[in-house]
Every structure is written in structure tokens, then in C-alpha cells.
Amino acid sequence: MKLATLRNNRPDGQLAVVSGDLSRYVSAGRVAPTLQAALDDWPRAAPALADLARQLDAGEIAGQAFNAADAHAPLPRAYQWIDGSAYMSHLERVRSLKGSKDEELQSIRPLLYQGGSDSLSAATAPIIIPSDDLALDFEAEVGVIIGPVPMGATREQAAAAIRLVTVLNDVSLRRLVADDLQNGFGFFHAKPSTSFAPVVITPDSLGAAWHDNRLHLPIRIEVNGVLYGQPNAGIGMHFDFADLIVEAARTRNLAAGTIIGGGTVSNPHDQTLPIKADGIGFACIAEARTAEKAKYGRARTPFLKPGDRVRIGALDAGGKSLFGDIDQAVALLAN
């Protein structure tokens, strides 16, 4: 099934079940008022939501027209957002930027950071930046939303806790990354509000696109309407989502509604921008700039500036955006 959180006058929005083709929705209010409430009571809520989805797709419920612009982030505020770094080619390309120190360890244990989860952004919300000199970048990622996981969980427990799959933009201010990492306390100012696709999907509804705890679909990225990248999220994902969850639960319990990101999707290749229709490209600007520096001696692709637009979506076998698109314009904070 596909779920979305619609904006209303409450901080957590309104849970809705969305049709498979994203054309219609029905309120899930009689099952659970919010997605967090459904996750808190998943064994009861999930079958009832699945039943609504079946009725909606069968036309037994007419529903209303679904407009992605009405969707909030699935969890407009979450209790936890943990981002991993599961694609080795991303780490290799941005290593010099990240100031990371132990290359060996990174392929044995996934890197994780604790992200801010109090204000997550809707798919069509603008990316608001406090100034235009912060080297604004996007990072197109796949994420999962999980049920409760106990400290010291096994891979089996971790995999079984995956409730929903999503696509997200881990907005990054590259000019602040060095400061954040230099002080030793990790990402903070460099990682403002993360944005989410309009719809989340249960693993069982993803069919062949979900196996081995990975999403096997291309993530298509456009910047200002021009194809920027289309790496496949199932390729080069060295750690799967069960690995990331196990790592996150090493010293603590994880609560229902925890969001885990897989890190910037990245496939190994030696292309630079612009790519053609059959190219792979990149899921962030930092990687493109590193590839350009290696090939041309200098970076060519600029970071995002106010007025720019970034679009991110996972494409199904028919080329349709499965979770709906993240489609954000960049804007400067009003003083």
C-alpha cells in the first residue's frame, strides 16, 4: 500500500491511503489520525490500512483526487532520523570533502549520523537557505521507516522491522561540512531540513523492486529540468537497510517511526556531466565536482542557488515516478 500525510492545521498532518497510480486518496482517519499513530499501533493499523488501499484500488471507494502538492513529509516531525552512508562510490568521491579518516573501517561498518528530525520538509516545499554562499547541494537517497527495534537486534529482527520505504533529499550545505567535521561533533549546521517524496510504500507493495533489503530502481534527478543523474539504488549499496538498522541499534533501542537513510545513491563510473539519456550521472553535486576535477582539473558544476529547482524520483519499470517526485525550488530566507 501507499500512504501519504496531507497538510491540515495540525503539526503532524492527516494520514491518507493513496491509490497505486497516485491519482486518488482516501482519509485513513478512522484507522489512525497520523502516520506516527499508525506506526505506534502497526499490527492493528497495517491490515486496516491495507484493506482501505485494496478498496480504493478496486474502485469500491471513490476517494478524492490526490495532489502531491497537498502532501506534507510522511512524518512532518519524527522522533529520529538517522542517515547512513551505504554506497562506497559516494564515500570515495567525496572523501576529501568529508575529512574522513579511516577508509578501511567504512567498508566494515556503515557510517551513521544523527540528523535533525523536528522539522522535515514536504516534497514541494522550498529549500530555504540563510545565505547564498553556503554551497547548497542535494543528496538523493532511499530511506526506510521502521517499527521498534531492540538494542543489539539481529539482521532478521532489523529486516522484519522495515515498515515503509521512501525517497528523500538530504539537503546539504557543503561550505559548512568542513566546520562541522572539524569541530569533531559531526554534522549539524551543514544538514538543515531533509525533504521527502509525497508517498511512502510498504515493501510488499514494491514487488520485484524490493529485495535483499534494497530498492532496485533508478533514482532520476533533474536540475532545472535537465537530466542530472539516474543511478540505480540497488547497485553499489554495500550495506543493506538491515545492516544499517543493526548498526544503529548497537548501543540503544530504536523507537517506532525512526527513519533510516541509505546515504547518497551512487554507482561506480567515470563519467562527468552533462550525461546523455543512457548515462548514470550523480545524485549530488559534490560527486560531479570531484569527477570534473579529476578529468578537467577544476569543478564545472555549480552548487544550487536561489531560483534553482531540483526534482528527484524513483522510476518504476514503466518509467513512472513510484513515490511521486520531490520537486523543490531554492529560496533565500526573508529578513
Place this chain on the structure above:
Amino acid sequence: MKLATLRNNRPDGQLAVVSGDLSRYVSAGRVAPTLQAALDDWPRAAPALADLARQLDAGEIAGQAFNAADAHAPLPRAYQWIDGSAYMSHLERVRSLKGSKDEELQSIRPLLYQGGSDSLSAATAPIIIPSDDLALDFEAEVGVIIGPVPMGATREQAAAAIRLVTVLNDVSLRRLVADDLQNGFGFFHAKPSTSFAPVVITPDSLGAAWHDNRLHLPIRIEVNGVLYGQPNAGIGMHFDFADLIVEAARTRNLAAGTIIGGGTVSNPHDQTLPIKADGIGFACIAEARTAEKAKYGRARTPFLKPGDRVRIGALDAGGKSLFGDIDQAVALLAN
């Protein structure tokens, strides 16, 4: 007024108003079901809660006996927990442990890290560790819970957003700190669930103990019933809570219910353990060990082990524990 969250069968517990002397409480259910709900609607909820507090303290409401062991963390799960490092003598003493790189910058801008907020611990909950070789430490801190703060907030906006003051234990696994900082992504495994005093207090109810956006009270720490430290939280706090909030909001909005910690309370002195009744001591073990190494050539104070007990409380002028005590035993995770 003083508020607490009482355990019930819901993840967020039940909001209660507690009498000034911590002897009695009354449910705040008719104002707001949970502390987060009250924070979401503070301009309406705060006066109603203050009215309940007045009636309870005047004996107009009998209330029920308040037992600190029934209290959950004020926000058993929060949308954000940001810990700062505002006491320079703490940074100076533990610098070698933290692997921090820029001493100059730390006194200009406060260090902040994003903590896990999905599973916060009650004052009397055991500290559960996955193994006994992780160098378990406590960090006694003062924290504030805030209302919404916009990106780029001024000091005035930040100070005005402080809703509640609390005392907390930023539980730390010292053996994992080096790993966390080595990988460049900041604290993660080294910072499991943070624990909170049973009661939170509005700044206006703290009287003379709250001014200059700081809590001016000694924080008394006992380990296994022996006095360990009693540094004053108002002394040596280089950055005040308004500074910490301004820094946290540099590139993002902060949602209502964000918890901001001031970092390990630490007063400059050259004592070692054990201290006498008039000594200052330490609010974490790492600082004591550093002082011992400097004086004796080796650390003497052991880290916490299963069965140990740590007690932390802020004392008022009469020597009474103002927020109630954090009183936690250490236990090993059951397999």
C-alpha cells in the same frame, strides 16, 4: 510551575502539574494530554497549567501523592535533542579524549551535537549497557525545553523561547567516543539514551536561581552514595542558553519541544577525588580521570559498572533537590 510526565500505557505518558515541594500532583489532562501537546499550544496551555499549579499549592486541589519513580522523562520521546558544550573547563579537561581540533573556535561558537531523542529515559530507569567494557560515564547537565524558534533567530527570540528548565544525565560510553569521532560523522554509539530529572520547571518559578539565561544552582552528584561533585551550573558557563539556541538555529527552524543541553557542568579548579563536603569535584568521570592523571600520573576513578548507582540533582538554597533526583542503577543488557 513544575510539571512531570507520569507513566501510563501510552508512549508519551500523562502530563501532570506537581506541587512546589514535589509532594503532590494533579493530572493536567483537562489542559493537555501530554507535555508535547502543551508545548504545541503553549500560549493557551501555560496559563491553564499555572492556574492548576496555583490551586494545588494553595490546597484548593488536594491532588495525589507524587512519587518520582512514577515519572517518565518529561518528553519520553522528543522531536529533537541538541547538546551543547558551554563549560570551557569541561572541554579543556576532556580535550584529549574528544579528539577536538580547534581550541580557538570553541570559545567563539559553542559546539553542538544532534543527540538521539526517540527514547529518553526516566529519572529512575536503569542505564542498560550492551557490555561492561564500554567505559560508561555520566554527564550531569542543565537543559531547557523550548518553543518554536525560527532560522536565524536573535538572542532575544531565543531567550523568549525558553519554556522549561530541566536536569539531565547525558549517558556516555567513553570507549566508543574515539570511534565515533574518528569516522568524522560525530557522536552516535557513544551517546545512548539520555536520562531526565522527574520534574521540569518554568524559568519564572525558579526565582533568583534563573537569570542571565543560566541556572545558578549547585548540581550535586553522588556515585554509590558518596559525594562526587557539586559544581555550580551558573559558574563557568561561557555560553548561556540563548547563545546555544541562536547557534542551533543558524541554518534551520527549531520545533516546539526541542531540548537543548548546556553540556557537562564544570567549574575550574585543580582538585582530585575524593572531595570533602566543601569541595567542587566533577560532573562526569572523564574529567576526574584527567585531573588524576595530571596529579598522580594515572587515572584512579573507575568508570561505572553494572550494579553501580549514580544520583544527580540541582540543590536549592535550602539544600533540597529542586527538580527531584536522577537516580539510576547500571545494568547489563539481558541476552
